[in-house]
Amino acid sequence: MSQQTLQELLAERVTVYAQFDRPRELIDEGIDKLFKEVVSDAFRSYGDFGGAIKEAIKAALPANVSDVFELQRYNGLVANALRERWEAAAVHSTIIEQADKSISEVLEGKGLITGxxxxxxxxxxxxxxxxxxxxxxxxxxxxxxxxxxxxxxxxxxxxxxxxxxxxxxxxxxxxxxxxxxxxxxxxxxxxxxxxxxxxxxxxxxxxxxxxxxxxxxxxxxxxxxxxxxxxxxxxxxxxxxxxxxxxxxxxxxxxxxxx
Known part of the structure; x- marks a missing residue:
């Protein structure tokens, strides 16, 4: 039997390895991780989408917002409207979960008190x-x-x-x-x-x-x-x-x- 070079050995093992399901699993795991990182970054408060949520909420507020009697309910109305719109659009659950977290950060801020x-x-x-x-x-x-x-x-x-x-x-x-x-x-x-x-x-x-x-x-x-x-x-x-x-x-x- 002739001795294989390192290059030939690697080529052979890669060919054999590619015939099994493991490469597909690794590729799927890599894609899944990539998408999670992209979605997570997009929904951070300093990310593009998080910033867009903030701007959308500011734009939606009425000019006389400080005079609205039921203003204490306004945050909840905005949050529910955003959630319902994404759910109606059948957005993937992972994105909804990240969006929900981002909404809470924007609307609630530090130390919101209830009770x-x-x-x-x-x-x-x-x-x-x-x-x-x-x-x-x-x-x-x-x-x-x-x-x-x-x-x-x-x-x-x-x-x-x-x-x-x-x-x-x-x-x-x-x-x-x-x-x-x-x-x-x-x-x-x-x-x-x-x-x-x-x-x-x-x-x-x-x-x-x-x-x-x-x-x-x-x-x-x-x-x-x-x-x-x-x-x-x-x-x-x-x-x-x-x-x-x-x-x-x-x-x-x-x-x-x-x-």
Missing amino acids: EVSLHDLLKAFIDEHKDKAAEEQWERPEIRIEEGDAYGTGMKFLHIYFDEEPEDRGSSYSRRRENHQLKHSMHVNIAGKREAANHWRKADEFGEVYSARLDEKKVAVNMRIRSDWERMLASLYFGNAILVIDCDPDDLSYGLYD
């Missing part, structure tokens, strides 16, 4: 953010006002919550009390009911939905930059599905500098 939010926790986070400034200015407590309102003849009850990190200047006879609308932040709540209070010194806690809100003297809007925990909580109450639990009074909260 309920404690007013005490929100205001405590607000106070914690401004403690350094309060120490510099010798502020004892922020200005917090909770006032009742009602729709005449309907039996509906509303609470109007106004707050500002800077207290009223009560030490001067020349200072005038700021009007409610002059405080930087506010939430307006449609009260849905009452329940037993978690703290024994309160008889009951009211709860309801936030139908209007302001941050830094501006109506909450989708293009606002949300920086802190308390701002995220407030935005979630307005845009999300959370309810606000009124579990404190203004006098319960202070900067704690003189405790």
Whole structure:
């Protein structure tokens, strides 16, 4: 038997190997991996498709978006419309799965809160953010006002919550009390009911939905930059599905500098 060269040996083994199913399996695996990588890259938030979703959502928002009463439901409507359109087009399940993840990232963002939010926790986070400034200015407590309102003849009850990190200047006879609308932040709540209070010194806690809100003297809007925990909580109450639990009074909260 004549001795084969390396080149002849390789050629022979390649020919034999190609006659079996393994090469087809490897090719299929390679194609499958390639398509998964392409789809995954396309749906990343910084990818072309992820960017297109963001632009499509921005373009779909009405010009007066901050004035829409049912805006907290808008995100869900957009997401469902996109999902239904892709499902109707019989898009492959892998793409739908990636698209669903991308939609959630775009619409929900970091720390979207559902369920309920404690007013005490929100205001405590607000106070914690401004403690350094309060120490510099010798502020004892922020200005917090909770006032009742009602729709005449309907039996509906509303609470109007106004707050500002800077207290009223009560030490001067020349200072005038700021009007409610002059405080930087506010939430307006449609009260849905009452329940037993978690703290024994309160008889009951009211709860309801936030139908209007302001941050830094501006109506909450989708293009606002949300920086802190308390701002995220407030935005979630307005845009999300959370309810606000009124579990404190203004006098319960202070900067704690003189405790």
